[in-house]
Amino acid sequence: MKRKVAIIGGGQTVHASRRHDVNQGEMVNEAVRAALADGRMTMDDIDAVLLGNMEFFEGCHLTDCWLADATGAYGKPGLKITTGGTVGATTIVAGAHHIASGLFDRVLCIGFEKQEEGDSSAILSGVAHPLYGRSLAGAAVGYFAMMGASYMQAFGAREEHSAMVAVKARQNARKNPYAHLKLDITIQDVFDSKMLAYPIRLLDMCPTSNGACAMILADEKTARERCEKPVWIRATETAHNEQFELNWRDVTNTRPIFSRVCAEKLYKKLGVENPATFFDVFEVYEPATWAELVWYEDLGLCKRGEGFHLIEEGQTEINGPIPVNPSGGVLSTNCIGASAMLRIWEAALQIRNDAGEHQVPKDINWALTTAYGGTNWTVMTALSKKWEDS
Amino acid sequence: MTDIFAPSENRDYFEVDQHITASSRYYAGRVGSRFFIALRDEQKILGSHCPKCNLTYWPPRNTCGRCFSQLSESDLLEIGPLGTLETFTRPNYTPPQPVPAAPVLYGIIKLDGADTGMAHLLGEVDFENLKIGMRMQPVFAEAPAANILAIRYFKPAEE
Numbered sequence A: 001m002k003r004k005v006a007i008i009g010g011g012q013t014v015h016a017s018r019r020h021d022v023n024q025g026e027m028v029n030e031a032v033r034a035a036l037a038d039g040r041m042t043m044d045d046i047d048a049v050l051l052g053n054m055e056f057f058e059g060c061h062l063t064d065c066w067l068a069d070a071t072g073a074y075g076k077p078g079l080k081i082t083t084g085g086t087v088g089a090t091t092i093v094a095g096a097h098h099i100a101s102g103l104f105d106r107v108l109c110i111g112f113e114k115q116e117e118g119d120s121s122a123i124l125s126g127v128a129h130p131l132y133g134r135s136l137a138g139a140a141v142g143y144f145a146m147m148g149a150s151y152m153q154a155f156g157a158r159e160e161h162s163a164m165v166a167v168k169a170r171q172n173a174r175k176n177p178y179a180h181l182k183l184d185i186t187i188q189d190v191f192d193s194k195m196l197a198y199p200i201r202l203l204d205m206c207p208t209s210n211g212a213c214a215m216i217l218a219d220e221k222t223a224r225e226r227c228e229k230p231v232w233i234r235a236t237e238t239a240h241n242e243q244f245e246l247n248w249r250d251v252t253n254t255r256p257i258f259s260r261v262c263a264e265k266l267y268k269k270l271g272v273e274n275p276a277t278f279f280d281v282f283e284v285y286e287p288a289t290w291a292e293l294v295w296y297e298d299l300g301l302c303k304r305g306e307g308f309h310l311i312e313e314g315q316t317e318i319n320g321p322i323p324v325n326p327s328g329g330v331l332s333t334n335c336i337g338a339s340a341m342l343r344i345w346e347a348a349l350q351i352r353n354d355a356g357e358h359q360v361p362k363d364i365n366w367a368l369t370t371a372y373g374g375t376n377w378t379v380m381t382a383l384s385k386k387w388e389d390s
Numbered sequence B: 001m002t003d004i005f006a007p008s009e010n011r012d013y014f015e016v017d018q019h020i021t022a023s024s025r026y027y028a029g030r031v032g033s034r035f036f037i038a039l040r041d042e043q044k045i046l047g048s049h050c051p052k053c054n055l056t057y058w059p060p061r062n063t064c065g066r067c068f069s070q071l072s073e074s075d076l077l078e079i080g081p082l083g084t085l086e087t088f089t090r091p092n093y094t095p096p097q098p099v100p101a102a103p104v105l106y107g108i109i110k111l112d113g114a115d116t117g118m119a120h121l122l123g124e125v126d127f128e129n130l131k132i133g134m135r136m137q138p139v140f141a142e143a144p145a146a147n148i149l150a151i152r153y154f155k156p157a158e159e
């Protein structure tokens, strides 16, 4: 990037299945005010406002326009971004690019979803190919179910391993005051939860959450002058594949796939040879338990087919050598438009040593975040505490 | 465990019910039309072959995503009808689209001659007897429909 970009503030709402107490604007405004307070700024300090939202999931279009008062965009330049599960990360990437280009110095990025107001599963079925996919069952649960079935068959993992991921996420969420599913559960509770689509049970899937996240990005001068603990955006990368109905992702196949291609490019930019030791914490986008195990492998934290050993050995726990999703992750909170931004914000909190009870108990210098978009794409972001350390 | 999805009892907040019905019409295009007509009239399944990548895609398309080669109707070739089951699941919920009510069996079949899998329904087989790698064959609809359900489902192959 042509200019350095830092995260200088951020905030989030509590995330819940019901937010009957606020409308969409009021909910978004909570996150915006939290971010401004954290960055010790007012809206007058902000040059542009970017809004990430899967519009129509809450039954409304043009949310960037009619929420302009609540987001602070009134009279300012901005745009809306709608890229599926990756929305929040794409919004941060767009904000970073606008600053890096020199166009703006301070950009407010917002991601939100108030899913209780619309029919997100019906609207989501519009993502499936109208000719080849939409008249068949499946949707997101079906995709991850088939990933799980093929993963077990290929590598000898068992349903216990995905249940371990389900337990880790919700136990971590109990330490995160903003998380949605703060559940004190065991592997047996996961097995006792309703089978949605073999081998995915209710507790193997993310919840439907309402919530918002907002972050302030700035150029180097602003960051150094106004922020005690700026977190630097060191690299971002995006990669796409075709829709899964058209190009099924066999977990054993070796051809280039979005997640692996993206990680490889990002590691090359940063000179990463061993990601498991280079990064101190990971916040990955895991709408289902099996996705986390596949992320371990796609990110190169272990060899192909060995992801389930990492969870079995406790390596990805908060106090393990490779902490993954200390926040509780998407499995505990999925307010779509905010989810991928929450990965980045939670990683920034870890670097700032501000995560509170779910702070990873070691010095966090580098963090890696991923996002997952509906039909096989990802956005990855690497953050660091210092610019000078590489 | 408490019911984590139980609705709030708090009715102090005002709520307005709204309903929008939206229809759409999708044009299958040059290559897609050939696919559906061949399926309806000849019970043939077509894929697109990219000569540069030497890959055969299902569904057929007019651009190779890997190399961006322009593919055309002359690059269509017959694939299947037999194939291999790559993975499967059994959704116990009924999605919002008008599909057979749950539970249904659903899988990915890689047709012989194709390099990509086809998502479809599975039938005439018990869930317990499904195995990744098993051979499958299509069962065509009796009154041919011009959509993907012109193949009713795939069943274990009688080969």
Ligand SMILES: [Zn+2]
Residues within 6 Å of the ligand: B050, B051, B052, B053, B054, B064, B065, B066, B067, B068, B069
């Ligand atoms: Zn090609």
